[in-house]
Amino acid sequence: MTTYAIGDLQGCHAEFVALLERLDFDARRDRLWLAGDLINRGPDSLACLREVHALGEAVSVVLGNHDLHLLAIARGGMSHKRSDTLQAILDAPDCDALLDWLQSQPLWIDDGLDDPDRLTVMTHAGLPPWWSVARARELAGEVESTLRGNRAGGFLEHMYGDAPRRWRDDLEGADRLRAIVNIFTRMRFIAADGTLDFAAKAGLDATPAGFAPWFTYPRDDDPRMLFGHWAALGGQTPGAVVRAEALDTGCVWGGSLTALDLTSGERIGEPCQTRHGPS
Template identity: 50%
Template sequence: MPTYAIGDIQGCHSELLRLLDLLDFDPGRDRLWLAGDLVNRGPDSLEVLRFVRNLGESAICVLGNHDLHLLALANGNAKHAKKSTLQSVIHASDREELLHWLRHQPLLHHDPELRATLIHAGLPPQWDLTQAISCAREVEAALRHDDDYLDFLDAMYGDKPARWSPQLSGLDRLRFITNCFTRLRFCTRDGTLALKEKGEIGTQTPGLMPWFQVPGRRTRQERIIFGHWSTLGYWSGDNVWAIDSGCLWGGALTALRIDHGPMEPVQLDCEGYLKPGSGG
């Protein structure tokens, strides 16, 4: 069946609908893979959530940092509420249904038949695909645990620990895994995360490199599709496809057909709701 991966939407509901029209998308026939960050900063986060949730099994969405941020704010984490446009979701009459649905979305989706893996941000070079799937399931279990997920949402913020070790445990382990899947762009050769670096390739601090270009990366034989990196734009190489092309910032909303032939992008030019440089 036709399967399309779509980059970060971030509340740009009308642009999503226009792109789906361009694709002649039929939820009874086609499938969507959404690379996370459905919400925040754009004007219509509530409408995006409702629309994607109502697609049911026609859509698979991995969680991004802004999606997790919504879950944290909705559950009382007011100290991280700055620069949020999520009040429409938090005050919606159907918020509990939407948040419950969002909390049960994965961090990683792998389809062995399509030989493709979807994440939001990145993977450390020490993980192979089996390890990445296992780590994703750890965080997903914490999010879905009705007694413990609030502790996780409160503790997930922060940049430490910065390097993978199998001996990591507890909330430190979950925070590291979450940062890889939802925030990673650059790291060092030994896999130390550099989460403050957000620019284009070539602008980073010396000694840093894109996570997917680290020599010896153990997932280099896997086809990986990700979003999150709007300053990178659409990019393919090293067996990865970056599909956040900055719709929110006046770039494009990108779809990538992944079920047959060479993966080529279909892009919708976007007017943009924010100016580049006005947010992280």
């Protein structure tokens, strides 16, 4: 059995299928970890969602900001953005079943080891230095429970926003849940006091003054951290002082879709077939 971790699909269905063929992936034998953002921007979000859903127990998925955006449109009353490619999902006869499945997915997955220094974890955007493994897992659970409960619609309605930009343990209600979601799904650059910058989305040569990539801050523990979200990194984490491994290699922007063999560390890429957005 081989476990592969793959970065953001973002509707790149043809490349996803081709990558699975390149891996000789067998759902009866192998396992997939997907770093979220299964959908949006690319040409076939519906096919991506159906393909992943059909893999059943062979796949583990974390929610990304685009996945949550779909849920907010469908079940939180939020509006489309001009760049969205989500209408085919909303019009599909199996839309409700796909959304039910997506809404049940977590913000956090790990390999279940008890020692946090040997643990492999995946979230969409990373793991901030101020949360231990145990605390991060607990906070992810707060959002997951809300999404699976009778307050999900209200949460999705109020999920958007940049405030608060700094985590505090005493946050409550919508502010607390929004802060957790933003850290797990939108984090890139942070300041030493824990403030997040949500505007900068480019590479490290465009680091805002007073900020640094989240993976350049030390931690008290040493988990292996897998994340997507940040295509401008090109799968690299220069300056990292923790074991952070970037998986989003920008397939939707003309890059490639990358799979990481979690045992050997080998990376296998499938080039983009058709570019769908600016670099």
